[in-house]
Amino acid sequence: QITVNATVYDEAGNSHAAAPVTVSKDITADVDDDFEIVPAFADRIYGNDEYENHSFSLRGVDTADLDTVIVVLSMEGKEDYELELSSSDLSIPSNIFVTAGMTEGKVSITAKVTDHAGNTKFAQEVNVTIDRTADKDDDFEITPSLIGRPYGSEFLSNGNLFSFNGVDEDAEKIVLTLEQAGKETITTTISGPQPFTVPNDVLSAFGNGEVSIGATVYDKAGNTSDADAITIEIDLSAxxxxxxxxxxxxxxxxxxxxxxxxxxxxxxxxxxxxxxxxxxxxxxxxxxxxxxxxxxxxxxxxxxxxxxx
Incomplete structure (x- = not known):
């Protein structure tokens, strides 16, 4: 605040003081130059169970003389989505990504605040990722190394037993489930980084006969995807x-x-x-x-x- 005092003088030497006036100086639209967009999650990744009911918040808005806040969501291949907020309600709808039709991929978020004095301030752009799947194009699968013939003892000891296709870039682990009649079910976890390599001894507990292999991939956003189980045959004879x-x-x-x-x-x-x-x-x-x-x-x-x- 600034106090203004004024006194008038005439040629006869008379003077008269006006009542002091206090004015406010406002050259910014935010508080302490701190207007920013805050994602709901530190890693800025919204998984399948999160994007529908979690959004983001705004920090540092000067609500004392706020006029409007304009929020814009952008995604490649989509029309920009614009949301206008007033001082009466600055909350971001929890389903804003669904409303904007941005349900998979990278979303850029920008915001501009304007106060009654006409000052404006842009928040730094924030990029978040909507990641609803743990595989690529819903195509996670197990590929056996041998097709049309059984796994023999020499092959089992050489590794490269089977591999995975369609794994998303942010996948962090794959959980295998292996079953054979008369044997105890085995569950083993293959952790990243990628590429995920199947342990050489993963089939060592099984004897002759069919083995069913299932797999579930987990990504950093908490999404999972199950591959169709495959069946291989082990033959340790001639x-x-x-x-x-x-x-x-x-x-x-x-x-x-x-x-x-x-x-x-x-x-x-x-x-x-x-x-x-x-x-x-x-x-x-x-x-x-x-x-x-x-x-x-x-x-x-x-x-x-x-x-x-």
Missing amino acids: EVIATHSEFFLILKTKNTTQKNMSKTALALRVSMRTSYRPLLFSHKMECHLPPSLSQSHLPSIKISLSKQG
């Missing part, structure tokens, strides 16, 4: 595994011992466009294919086993 230019044959039969197995020779005949001579195994059950047989040929290899002697 198998042939091809890696580059090597084959490994694991032979398991009843009443077979290391002693009599060492007396047994097996021939592996590779049949392609050209026939190769039989390759003999030792009791270690390992052989190397000819160098001319490249990795690109492996998917079309046909194998026949015959007992020698």
Whole structure:
């Protein structure tokens, strides 16, 4: 406040003092230059359970001579939504994002306050995120590494058992549920950062038979999404595994011992466009294919086993 005093003088030396007047100086529309937008959550992320009934608030508004507050919400691909507030009610509706039709993505919020003196003040723009899903395009899924054939013992020990598709950028963990008849259900959590890697031993507790695998992804906003469960088959019996230019044959039969197995020779005949001579195994059950047989040929290899002697 400023007090103004005035005295008038004439040529005869007379004077007269006017009554003092007090005036107010108002050059700002906010309090202590502190007008700001305050999101409901510190991380500025509104999840599926929050965006419908949580908004934001305004701080530092000088309500003594307030005229109006204009709030504008903007989102790419949407029309701006404008809300005008008066001194009688400065609360932001809790469902403002729903009313504005901004229900997924980044929202920019701006606000301008104007007082009766004509002063204006803009709050610093605030960006918040509406995140209602934990996956991309509702497409979270489990992808097995082997399709159309069972998981054998060698493959189980090599890792890369299965992977995940459609995980959102802000996902923070995936919870796996694995079930097999006659076995205890296993639940394990894979935490970020991404990419989420399946532990190599996650299937180690299971034996031969089908295993059902389910997964739920959780994001930072508290959203969850369930993948459709998949079923894989584990077969720890006899198998042939091809890696580059090597084959490994694991032979398991009843009443077979290391002693009599060492007396047994097996021939592996590779049949392609050209026939190769039989390759003999030792009791270690390992052989190397000819160098001319490249990795690109492996998917079309046909194998026949015959007992020698």
